[in-house]
Amino acid sequence: MTPGPPSPIVAQMSGLPLLDLTTLSQNDVQKLFSEAERLSHEGPRDRQNSELRRGLTAALVFFEPSTRTKLSFETACARAGLAPIGLHGAGGTSLEKGESLEDTVFNVAAMSPAVMILRAPDEFDMRAVSAKLTMPVLNAGWGRRGHPTQALLDLFCLWREGRDLQAERLLICGDIRHSRVAASHLQLANILGVQVGVCGPGELLPETPPPGVHQFVSLSEGLEWATSIMALRVQLERHQGSFDLETFRKNWTLSAERLAGAPEFLRVLHPGPVNWGVELQEDVMRLKGCRILSQVEGGVWIRQGLIERALGVWS
Ligand code: CP
Numbered sequence: 001m002t003p004g005p006p007s008p009i010v011a012q013m014s015g016l017p018l019l020d021l022t023t024l025s026q027n028d029v030q031k032l033f034s035e036a037e038r039l040s041h042e043g044p045r046d047r048q049n050s051e052l053r054r055g056l057t058a059a060l061v062f063f064e065p066s067t068r069t070k071l072s073f074e075t076a077c078a079r080a081g082l083a084p085i086g087l088h089g090a091g092g093t094s095l096e097k098g099e100s101l102e103d104t105v106f107n108v109a110a111m112s113p114a115v116m117i118l119r120a121p122d123e124f125d126m127r128a129v130s131a132k133l134t135m136p137v138l139n140a141g142w143g144r145r146g147h148p149t150q151a152l153l154d155l156f157c158l159w160r161e162g163r164d165l166q167a168e169r170l171l172i173c174g175d176i177r178h179s180r181v182a183a184s185h186l187q188l189a190n191i192l193g194v195q196v197g198v199c200g201p202g203e204l205l206p207e208t209p210p211p212g213v214h215q216f217v218s219l220s221e222g223l224e225w226a227t228s229i230m231a232l233r234v235q236l237e238r239h240q241g242s243f244d245l246e247t248f249r250k251n252w253t254l255s256a257e258r259l260a261g262a263p264e265f266l267r268v269l270h271p272g273p274v275n276w277g278v279e280l281q282e283d284v285m286r287l288k289g290c291r292i293l294s295q296v297e298g299g300v301w302i303r304q305g306l307i308e309r310a311l312g313v314w315s
Contacts, residue, residue, distance in 0.1 A: 015115070015310045017136040019126055021148045021187040029191060032152065033159050035314060036301035039079070040160075049081025058307065059113035060086040062140065063101055063120045068272050068296055069140045069149070073117050076304035080311075082114060102129055109133050115310045118142075136310040138303075144180050149306060150271050151184035153299035155192065157291050158228060158267060160298065166193040171226035173219065174252060174279045175204045178235040181271045185230075186210050197222055200252055203243075204234070219252055228267040229254070231279040245278060255281035259289075267291050 018024075024032075058077045062070055070088065077084040087108065090096050095104060101124050109116060116135050120126055122143025130137040141147045159165055170189070176182040176198050189196045197214035198205055199222040209215055216222035223229065231254050236243060254268065268290045274280050284290055308314060 015136040015312045016315065017130055017138065017310065018148055018306055019130060019137060019139050019142075020146050021151065021184055021191060024191060026191055026193075029152070029188070031314070032302065032305050032309070033156050035308070036156055036298070036305040037160055039304050040298070040301045042079075047079060047081070049079070051081075053081035053114075053311075056082050056114045057111070058082040058084050058115045058117060059108045059111070060084055060088075060117045060140070061105055061108055061119070062086070062088045063090075063095075063118075063124065064141065065089065066119055066141065068299065069119065069147075072296065072299045073138075073140060073303050073307075075300045076307055079300070080304050080307050082307065085111070085113065105129055106132070109135065115307055138306055138310060141180060144178055144183065146184040146187070147180040147271075148184045148187075149299070149303055150181050151188040152306075153302040154181075154185070154230065154269055154271065154295055155188060155194065156302050157269070157295045157298045163227075167227070169195045169197065169225055169227045171197045171199060171216070171222045171229045172232060173198075173222065173229055173254070174200050174232040175234045176200060176232060177204050177206055178239070179232045181230075182232060186213065197225055201248060219254075219258065223259075223262060223266075227265055228269060230269040230271070231274075232271070233273060233275055234278050249278065253277070253279060253281060254284055256283035256287060259284065259287060262289070264289070269295060271295065
């Protein structure tokens, strides 16, 4: 990495970044949910943002692959009146010539986007880079550290159905150890008073059980406790050794059959992408309580709300 960005980039921060959820209060999250809900009722004709924000851009710099988060943020930018500019993976960029991730971000920042949306690996110091930029940074997935917008949109999905989040018992099932989504859910649960439980094979559970988190030895035990269940992708690309998928399927794969006796209030979530036949069977999509595509739909409003918060439209 070179010594640092040229001086125009280092300046007073305007707007609100979101690197993790620890900076949010319960009131902030409630306001975000209300704002996202309001935005979801706007039609294209209600949006006066294009004129208001003419010429403003949002930079989406994604050093790791993405479908939902990238396109959701791009949609949110379009609805917020910002033109998204994007870098998606190394292909065709100067990363292939050896330019560092940090230099890449500083150079994109020099093009003065109004907001910087970053997906980066663990080794990238998002906090240090953010501190050197004038525009707010939104974390769109940071290695195993966190995926704050995903956790927010997951609980927004439950909240907008009128569910009382303080009575919610969220069971996270599968590859919790490697999951940035689970990491952000543990933070968000503390803020909102959601109870969290985990279940899965021992090697995929947190090395140190987080305080206050219920740990279940079987899916059926967890399901007796849960009001909602979130399956997580088995992230083979982040595993060190070999992994016994057959045993995982036998004990932990969610299917319509396994969920047949579940109460009507049980909601089934997955942040995507799904490994079909590993953490979920396809028939789960047909269950009345399945909200996997509702999560994606609501994610746009959460991200638009966060972009507008980052621009100082509301706080
Ligand atoms: N949930 C999620 O982050 O999906 P993508 O990796 O496709 O963005």
